[in-house]
Amino acid sequence: MGQLEGKTAVVTGGSSGIGLATAVRLADEGAYVFVTGRREAELEAAVKTIGADRATAVAGDIANLEDLDRLYEAVRARGQGLDVLVANAAIGSFMTLEQTTEEHFDQTFAVNARGTLFTVQKALPVLNDGASIVMVGSPTRSRRPIMPNPLVGNRGSPWCRPVPLSRTWMTSRPAAARILTCTAEAERACLRTLVRPS
Numbered sequence: 001m002g003q004l005e006g007k008t009a010v011v012t013g014g015s016s017g018i019g020l021a022t023a024v025r026l027a028d029e030g031a032y033v034f035v036t037g038r039r040e041a042e043l044e045a046a047v048k049t050i051g052a053d054r055a056t057a058v059a060g061d062i063a064n065l066e067d068l069d070r071l072y073e074a075v076r077a078r079g080q081g082l083d084v085l086v087a088n089a090a091i092g093s094f095m096t097l098e099q100t101t102e103e104h105f106d107q108t109f110a111v112n113a114r115g116t117l118f119t120v121q122k123a124l125p126v127l128n129d130g131a132s133i134v135m136v137g138s139p140t141r142s143r144r145p146i147m148p149n150p151l152v153g154n155r156g157s158p159w160c161r162p163v164p165l166s167r168t169w170m171t172s173r174p175a176a177a178r179i180l181t182c183t184a185e186a187e188r189a190c191l192r193t194l195v196r197p198s
């Protein structure tokens with residue numbers, strides 16, 4: 001018997017990459033998994049990979065609050081609450097400071113910061129006691145005051161590029177994921193931790 005038998009999980013961005021691998025693992029441990037993403041064909045393929053009897057696809061954009069409402073309505077309609085939320089969906093076309101446009105900045109923050117925050121906030125009413133929220137971030141910290149070389153990826157200061165900046169608010173340490181355990185009583189404390197940049 002898997003460790004998550006009888007549990008329900010949501011994985012945003014569960015149609016590819018780290019999100020899909022996570023969804024497969026959660027289902028292998030016995031969880032029923034809701035996966036989200038914007039592209040429906042990829043989502044349907046993901047459900048086949050995870051197992052059609054163990055997963056539901058809910059197409060949507062985490063930057064769209066109505067789409068998030070539809071996602072959690074589907075979870076609510078299943079009637080078993082939510083035990084694991086993996087807030088994984090993000091976008092990341094890296095640009096140098098010189099290349100950064102207003103549109104790139106706004107889109108990056110709409111998904112990575114605003115979308116992730118509301119993914120968590122809107123999950124709170126359906127969380128079961130002892131539920132876990134896993135926030136997938138990026139290692140973006142550096143002691144360097146400015147990025148000396150635009151080709152060095154995550155090294156260098158996050159503060160002058162939208163993608164690392166949009167991820168830094170939720171990763172206070174250079175770790176790829178931050179795990180927070182919520183009980184119903186701890187929901188507010190948990191949310192405070194999530195929104196406070198460190």
Ligand SMILES: NC(=O)c1ccc[n+]([C@@H]2O[C@H](COP(=O)([O-])OP(=O)(O)OC[C@H]3O[C@@H](n4cnc5c(N)ncnc54)[C@H](OP(=O)(O)O)[C@@H]3O)[C@@H](O)[C@H]2O)c1
Binds near residue numbers: 015039115
């Ligand atoms: N891969 C790495 O080396 C790496 C390193 C550090 C951190 N990370 C973090 O790991 C996470 C996953 O990365 P990945 O490499 O696995 O990415 P990926 O393969 O590009 O997958 C991203 C997933 O998120 C979905 N997605 C993107 N924007 C979305 C939106 N607005 N609304 C809903 N779903 C959306 C995508 O589906 P659609 O496009 O169909 O929406 C896709 O399923 C991200 O949070 C990323 O920042 C990755």
